[in-house]
Amino acid sequence: MHVALTAVFEPGSLSVEDGIDFASIKSHIASRLHLIPRYRQRLGFTPLMNEPMWVDDGDFPISTITCGTVTCRNQARRRS
Secondary structure, eight states, rough: OOOOOOOOOGGGGETTTTOOOOHHHHHHHHGGGGOOOGGEEEEETTTOOEEEEEEEEEEGGGSOOOOOOHHHHHHHHHHO
């Protein structure tokens, strides 16, 4: 199964001086992640048949949500 999405949002209250406040977005997602079990799962395999299945990832790192391109570009510009 493949899922793709491109979304354009107005930053509104999430805007900061040099882009978008992705820390607030991550914090909000982390506070609501328990409501959507599928988002805390990873692909696992059955022991004998080695068939794929969804399994709970009890150690899901919220840090795997990457920073957005707007902020990353601005950070790269400031470093150079």
